[in-house]
Amino acid sequence: MSLRGRGKIRAPRRGINTDTFEFDDIWAVLSQSLREIHMKNASSLSFEELYRNAYKLVLKKHGDKLYTRVKMLLAEHLEKVGLEDVKPLCPAGGSQVAASLGTAAIERRDGGNRFLMGLKNAWEDHQVCLGMMRDVLMYLDRVYCVDNKEPSIYIAGMGLFRDHILRSRGNEIGRYLNSIILDQIQMEREGDSIDRGTIRSCVYMLEGLYESDEENENEKLYLTSFEEEFLQASREFYKAEADRLLRECDAGTYLMKTHKRLVEEYARSHNTLSPLTEAKIRAVVEKCMIADSIKEVMEMEGSGIDKMLDHDKYDELRLLYQLISRVDPDKKILKEKTSARLITLGKEINRSISSTNVATTTAEAGEGPGEESSKSAAVAKEDREATNATTLAIKWVDEVLALKDKYDCIWQASFESDKGMNTALSRAFSSFINDFPRSPEYMSLFIDENLKKGLKGKTEEEVDQVLDKAITLFRYISDKDVFERYYKKHLSRRLLMGRSVSHDVEKQMIGKLKLEVGVAFTGRMEGMFKDMNISEDLTSEFKQRRAQMEVDGEANRMELSVHVLTPTFWPMGVMGGDADVQKTCTYPAEVDGMKEAFTKFYLDRHSGRKLQWQANMGTADVKAIFKGRKHEVNVSTYGMVILLAFNDVPIGESLTFEELQTITSIPDSDLIRNLQSLAVAPKTRLLRKEPMSKDIRRTDRFFYNENFTSKYTRIRVGLVANRAETEKERKETGDKVDETRAHQIEAAIVRIMKQRKLAVHGDLILEVINLLSNRFKPDPAMIKKRIESLMEREYLERVEGERQTYRYLA
Amino acid sequence: MNINGTMAYIEALGMSLDEPAVLVLCEALKAPTMGELSRQGFVEGWKAMNCDTIEKMRAQVPDLRRSLAHDDAVFKRVYLYTYTFGLPTGQKSLPLDTAIEYWKLLLGERWKSHIDVWIEFLQKEYKRSIARDTWNMVWEFVGWCKRDPQLKEYDTEGAWPSILDSFVAYYRKKNEMDTS
Numbered sequence: 001m002s003l004r005g006r007g008k009i010r011a012p013r014r015g016i017n018t019d020t021f022e023f024d025d026i027w028a029v030l031s032q033s034l035r036e037i038h039m040k041n042a043s044s045l046s047f048e049e050l051y052r053n054a055y056k057l058v059l060k061k062h063g064d065k066l067y068t069r070v071k072m073l074l075a076e077h078l079e080k081v082g083l084e085d086v087k088p089l090c091p092a093g094g095s096q097v098a099a100s101l102g103t104a105a106i107e108r109r110d111g112g113n114r115f116l117m118g119l120k121n122a123w124e125d126h127q128v129c130l131g132m133m134r135d136v137l138m139y140l141d142r143v144y145c146v147d148n149k150e151p152s153i154y155i156a157g158m159g160l161f162r163d164h165i166l167r168s169r170g171n172e173i174g175r176y177l178n179s180i181i182l183d184q185i186q187m188e189r190e191g192d193s194i195d196r197g198t199i200r201s202c203v204y205m206l207e208g209l210y211e212s213d214e215e216n217e218n219e220k221l222y223l224t225s226f227e228e229e230f231l232q233a234s235r236e237f238y239k240a241e242a243d244r245l246l247r248e249c250d251a252g253t254y255l256m257k258t259h260k261r262l263v264e265e266y267a268r269s270h271n272t273l274s275p276l277t278e279a280k281i282r283a284v285v286e287k288c289m290i291a292d293s294i295k296e297v298m299e300m301e302g303s304g305i306d307k308m309l310d311h312d313k314y315d316e317l318r319l320l321y322q323l324i325s326r327v328d329p330d331k332k333i334l335k336e337k338t339s340a341r342l343i344t345l346g347k348e349i350n351r352s353i354s355s356t357n358v359a360t361t362t363a364e365a366g367e368g369p370g371e372e373s374s375k376s377a378a379v380a381k382e383d384r385e386a387t388n389a390t391t392l393a394i395k396w397v398d399e400v401l402a403l404k405d406k407y408d409c410i411w412q413a414s415f416e417s418d419k420g421m422n423t424a425l426s427r428a429f430s431s432f433i434n435d436f437p438r439s440p441e442y443m444s445l446f447i448d449e450n451l452k453k454g455l456k457g458k459t460e461e462e463v464d465q466v467l468d469k470a471i472t473l474f475r476y477i478s479d480k481d482v483f484e485r486y487y488k489k490h491l492s493r494r495l496l497m498g499r500s501v502s503h504d505v506e507k508q509m510i511g512k513l514k515l516e517v518g519v520a521f522t523g524r525m526e527g528m529f530k531d532m533n534i535s536e537d538l539t540s541e542f543k544q545r546r547a548q549m550e551v552d553g554e555a556n557r558m559e560l561s562v563h564v565l566t567p568t569f570w571p572m573g574v575m576g577g578d579a580d581v582q583k584t585c586t587y588p589a590e591v592d593g594m595k596e597a598f599t600k601f602y603l604d605r606h607s608g609r610k611l612q613w614q615a616n617m618g619t620a621d622v623k624a625i626f627k628g629r630k631h632e633v634n635v636s637t638y639g640m641v642i643l644l645a646f647n648d649v650p651i652g653e654s655l656t657f658e659e660l661q662t663i664t665s666i667p668d669s670d671l672i673r674n675l676q677s678l679a680v681a682p683k684t685r686l687l688r689k690e691p692m693s694k695d696i697r698r699t700d701r702f703f704y705n706e707n708f709t710s711k712y713t714r715i716r717v718g719l720v721a722n723r724a725e726t727e728k729e730r731k732e733t734g735d736k737v738d739e740t741r742a743h744q745i746e747a748a749i750v751r752i753m754k755q756r757k758l759a760v761h762g763d764l765i766l767e768v769i770n771l772l773s774n775r776f777k778p779d780p781a782m783i784k785k786r787i788e789s790l791m792e793r794e795y796l797e798r799v800e801g802e803r804q805t806y807r808y809l810a
Numbered sequence: 811m812n813i814n815g816t817m818a819y820i821e822a823l824g825m826s827l828d829e830p831a832v833l834v835l836c837e838a839l840k841a842p843t844m845g846e847l848s849r850q851g852f853v854e855g856w857k858a859m860n861c862d863t864i865e866k867m868r869a870q871v872p873d874l875r876r877s878l879a880h881d882d883a884v885f886k887r888v889y890l891y892t893y894t895f896g897l898p899t900g901q902k903s904l905p906l907d908t909a910i911e912y913w914k915l916l917l918g919e920r921w922k923s924h925i926d927v928w929i930e931f932l933q934k935e936y937k938r939s940i941a942r943d944t945w946n947m948v949w950e951f952v953g954w955c956k957r958d959p960q961l962k963e964y965d966t967e968g969a970w971p972s973i974l975d976s977f978v979a980y981y982r983k984k985n986e987m988d989t990s
Contacts, residue, residue: 761969791943804969
């Protein structure tokens with residue numbers, strides 16, 4: 001269509017007989033032209049003439065009439081268009097366009113498409129017409145409309161389209177429009193392909209129309225008459241979809257499909273509908289498919305979160321994490337479920353280790369009845385119980401570390417190293433680790449295992465890594481004071497038995513622990529190292545002195561190495577056995593001579609001190625000849641004394657248990673233990689026992705075992721290694737720990753009250769727990785008992801009339 | 811006055827040796843322990859009651875009895891005092907039997923609801939001497955029992971002495987067993 005060029009606007013000629021007004025004539029011309037425009041015959045029109053006509057009318061103050069007539073004309077035209085062009089395209093079945101059964105997909109799509117095309121065409125034609133009309137009626141717009149605050153022709157025209165096509169006769173076409181679009185979308189959601197373009201065009205149309213001539217942004221027809229219906233239909237769809245998927249799919253598939261739907265709807269809101277809807281439809285999908293259903297998905301048998309965690313399904317877990325993050329930034333349910341699984345697995349480890357422990361010990365319950373042997377059997381049983389338990393201890397730590405590794409990987413690969421998740425997992429670890437009463441002891445044994453000299457199969461770096469991991473587990477333990485007690489014991493044994501890999505490594509480890517807990521932890525341990533160093537110096541000086549003195553032959557063949565221990569630094573009872581029994585020993589003459597010489601040497605330097613020889617704590621290397629072959633045997637001090645006793649016994653003759661005891665003065669249980677390792681333990685039968693039974697009786701006879709062989713030159717008769725405690729020992733340790741804790745709680749209470757002078761019960765308890773949190777978690781009931789004890793000893797009193805408040809008594 | 815004298819004196823006033831009002835009297839006269847009366851306490855105590863003859867003293871006795879039953883402030887004072895009164899010389903803590911006797915005497919009526927279970931608990935489970943704090947707190951506990959006879963609201967994490975925590979557990983268990 002073309003208009004002959006726009007001419008200049010000429011002022012109306014005055015004086016023409018225009019008073020007898022020709023409105024109707026002019027209007028006739030104009031209206032006819034407008035109709036031509038509608039019929040797409042605009043090319044034959046003169047723009048200038050039309051413009052001038054309109055201009056004239058406005059000038060003559062007939063703007064209002066013109067305006068009204070134009071609108072009427074438009075309305076009529078639109079009604080006609082609606083009725084003749086668009087309505088016929090509405091599919092059969094009225095406004096219920098829901099796919100009637102039997103309607104093939106193609107028909108549905110094409111039928112819907114025809115309608116949309118028709119409407120789109122009507123819309124586009126209308127826009128073009130309006131454009132031309134606007135040009136022609138420009139003067140009307142600029143003068144009449146502005147002066148009278150009427151909407152411009154263009155805008156009015158838009159409104160007319162809305163009223164006379166979409167909403168004519170009770171909204172039918174508008175309703176059809178919605179239904180058809182929704183039906184098409186439904187088809188697409190079900191997997192069929194549709195023509196997005198036409199839908200998009202109609203959506204543009206809806207976006208360009210408004211509820212009123214003010215054309216407020218939030219009153220777009222798209223929003224007011226389409227969007228909500230779309231969202232509601234979507235809700236229904238997705239609710240059904242979620243149900244269906246829950247029934248038909250496994251968890252992983254459900255997540256994938258949910259993800260796909262989210263992507264699909266995002267695309268839809270940009271390609272087919274309007275970006276205005278993007279956030280809202282996303283919210284619908286998120287609610288129906290995630291928020292409302294995710295718990296069920298996670299709990300699915302055979303594919304839910306437990307399986308995902310157990311089988312390291314990183315991708316599925318990552319998807320789960322991302323989807324949940326959309327609806328809950330805290331990811332509460334994910335944290336809950338993951339923690340729960342972790343705790344279950346952890347408790348399972350605890351349980352299996354505990355029950356193995358019990359099984360092993362009860363299996364041996366049926367051995368050796370009878371009174372005399374019962375004592376030695378009990379000792380042997382305890383030893384075996386403890387050795388098995390040691391292996392279990394290390395196994396426990398290994399398994400817990402493995403669990404930690406696994407969940408660390410999951411945390412990084414699937415949970416985006418999320419801080420909140422980390423906290424939840426840490427709490428879970430804490431929970432089951434502290435649920436296990438032996439965890440401090442086992443941790444210490446594990447570290448002990450890795451700090452031993454000559455550890456096979458691990459390089460230095462590997463050991464270092466393992467120890468760092470142990471530290472992370474250590475953080476979770478709440479009874480840190482119990483750990484410290486065991487650690488000290490194990491450390492002192494390592495040092496004294498020469499099993500430690502090196503002092504430097506030990507100190508490094510202590511340093512790491514210090515970082516976690518503070519200085520209190522390591523205080524006394526420094527003392528142990530000092531003693532060790534001093535002892536080294538003393539030993540070498542003593543040796544030098546002996547060499548200088550050129551003491552006679554025999555004694556000089558012996559080498560003495562002494563550890564002098566300052567009692568406060570070292571945990572006593574370190575070497576096990578009954579603490580109350582005096583560790584007596586009658587040394588052979590040569591050894592005794594050496595012992596006395598050292599004692600004199602030491603006391604010369606440090607007069608005023610007292611040396612107490614601990615016979616149960618040392619070791620000796622003894623040269624022994626069996627079957628002509630020389631061996632070097634490493635035994636305990638007691639073992640050495642026992643063996644040397646046989647030097648005075650001719651081959652073939654024996655010593656009874658009683659005789660041995662008289663000669664050596666070794667206490668019962670130690671003697672039994674040592675004889676077991678020398679005469680019963682299979683690989684180190686340096687002595688022969690009659691009878692050959694496993695237990696030791698007072699009437700047993702012991703012979704030098706002339707038939708002893710070993711392929712090794714150097715033999716170690718194992719006795720005291722760091723091992724897990726027996727139940728009895730553990731209870732003793734437990735009691736000691738409780739005693740120490742009672743003191744520490746009292747000290748804490750006094751310290752707090754001294755500062756505060758007055759405190760309410762609840763506050764006091766909290767502060768005490770806080771103060772001691774680095775070492776252990778005190779039980780409020782225990783704290784209460786300590787408060788009562790302090791009240792009895794008149795450190796505190798209750799405030800008169802206020803039962804809950806205590807006062808510090810200076 | 812030593813124990814024999816004290817006993818005679820009490821009887822002369824028309825009181826029996828095992829009635830609660832004796833405690834009121836001894837508290838008023840600031841007797842340092844059972845069976846002893848100090849001169850100063852005696853003189854000042856009676857002076858405060860405006861009695862200088864034995865007849866006046868005897869006449870005072872009904873008042874003493876009444877004040878114990880009706881005046882809560884007096885009762886509390888006497889109750890708290892009784893601990894010191896009952897302590898054997900040189901000991902810091904009250905033997906269980908003595909405590910039970912005095913509890914029966916003073917709280918038999920006022921704590922009818924719970925005292926029997928309390929005594930049962932002490933004899934069966936606790937079996938140790940009674941600390942002063944315990945003695946004192948029992949009086950407050952009596953008040954609590956009036957408000958919460960089933961001991962449902964009792965909080966073991968609160969500032970009550972742990973002996974009462976144990977008692978409440980005992981009481982609750984007993985209740986459960988009785989009702990099942």
